[in-house]
Amino acid sequence: MNDHMSPAKLGFGILWPAFWTALPFKLVLVVLFLAFGVVQFENRIVYAFLMLLASPVTVFALPTITLGLGSHIGEGIGIALLFLLAVPIDVWALGVVGRTFFLERLRREPPGGLGLTLWWKCALVGAIFVPILWATESAVTDGGILAVHSIFESDSLKGIPIAERISTELSLWGTLSTVVLLVLLVIGFSLVGRVIRGTVESAGHAPENYQGLVTRWDLMRVPADQGLMLAALSGVAVVLSVLFWSSLPVFTPHPHDCCRKPEVQAAPSFKPLETLNKDEKMIAHLAAQVELLVEQRAKIELEKQRSKKKGKEAGEGVLEAPEATEPAQPAAMNP
């Protein structure tokens, strides 16, 4: 049995394979949620993505970072949903990995409920340590960039060509940032290792020889009914494929300026009976107006004839008075 394993090795030995075991399931969920349009990542996409996928230690840490440090990573109900669904996936993955690790590397009997125990311990350490890691790493990186910039702004170094300057600056602050990140990661793995060491020490020794242990953890992963497992997996794959293709946008969500589709406005629905009634009313209204016009014109003509008669009677040389008013055109006749 490997009783002298360091806490960092113990933490890494559990978390690293658990991350990869859970990754495929979470990735499928991410793809589906993106196709549904319920996840929109905004800033720090890579960090956000990695933190979502490494959820045994970030499940409580990411909300803390988002709220406490103002690192807004994105929007959409999909992020919360992903975290929620990641919990059972992580519990399962930590269980599978933990049992294998206990048998193969530690040669101890894995206790019952190992997945859940490992999950809450990892989540607890993550909730405290990951925000500290995030803040420290951000501060060191920002400080490093500023310091290196200020060094290269000095008069003696201003003549350095741009390409050389960029590479040197990046090497300097990148090395500092990477070293700090690695040290913090080792501390983090070590903390996880220390927290789960109690579970390891309370586990009894496995009685089999090495060959027996390997056979046991190997068979532990093989389902009892392989046909059923294959059928279930195929069924899930078909359902996921149908869901994906049915929710995938048909046209690009990022159109080029040259090819933007004009906004098409839906034509109002045509109701024949209502339109007929409306037209009939309009025709009746117009007919009444025409009748009124004809009457007005007849009156005017009559007036004219009367005034002509009066003019003739009054004698020659009297100018004819201009028409006082023209009848107004009805509104309905306007184009």
Added chain:
Amino acid sequence: MSDTPSAGTQPTVAEKVFDFVDERVGLKLLTAKMLNEAVPGGSRWAYVFGSILLFIFAMQAVTGVLLMFYYVPTADHAYASTQYILHDVDYGWFLLSYHFWGSSAMVVCVFAHMSQVFLWGAYKKPRELIWVVGLALFALVMAFGFTGYLLPWDQRAYWATTVGVEIIDKVPVLGDFLARFLKGGATPGQMTLSRFFVIHVMVLPAALIGLAGLHLFLFRCAGPAGPFRGTPTELKAKTDYFFPRQIWKDIVGMAVVFSCIGVLAFWEPVVLLDEATPDPGDYHPEPEWYFLFIFQHLRLKMFSGQFGQFLGSIAFPGALGVMLLLLPFFDRNPERNIFKRPLALIGWVVLTASILLFTVSAIINRSYLD
């Protein structure tokens, strides 16, 4: 499928078909040879990259054929037909984006596969030929990326190709001929597009299929190298067949890669720049991201001038290629544990860090150009 029907029961149609084919081509023997290969030390996630590369190539072929249904390889219509695929063909944007990110995934996985072989010491005797053919496959993958990049015929494509062909032009003896052959004229135009298209969809796939077959054949002849650590008892206890555990890991690896490419296609779908013209305008020419590190180190003062450019673009990368090619013939030490080969470990770390450093530098350099 059961091999023989149990006594007293009639064979099913599937069993009859299987037996019919087996009688003629020896299907049972073939299946047994394919699947029952011993994997020393058992299945591992580190071994999935070869299968993943085959999967990505298959997906690139499928999406490429679908894109060819709409793509028109002429200077007049290449851009318009690509825009048509992006904006009017049902799911065309996703297919094109998947194809685009698939090529990047292929480069990343080739690097991961080569790194795994190098770090595991799996290029050593008797696997020298597998390594050499693998290097040729790596060159083909890069050529796929280079030739495919021109096809959308936008400013990015046009100028990346111009930069790439200028680098090829610096190769001694053959450079001028190769550059003229690829361009087919003074500036990139219809002849360039036709030649890149034919190389991309016919020459390279045929070469890749042939070399990948040879790579697999050589691999099966030599057998897997297995892990570089562990006692003989541990290795023997864990030794397993290729089927089902390694195949299962390969399938999961393929699903992960498919999902990653799908996610990238959503996050950063292909958006074309303006149509290609011989005037770059505001656009600052640069190659695809996996050639950026070469492009950036050519900006260094020490690589300025004719000779400097030759050193940076041809001599150093060429020397690295020759070193990798000859590596298994010089490194005759049977030790495979990477932690007992410090020179190899340091070499790999320095090379990887340099590629990362210059790639990120090139990205930062963009802000200085604007």
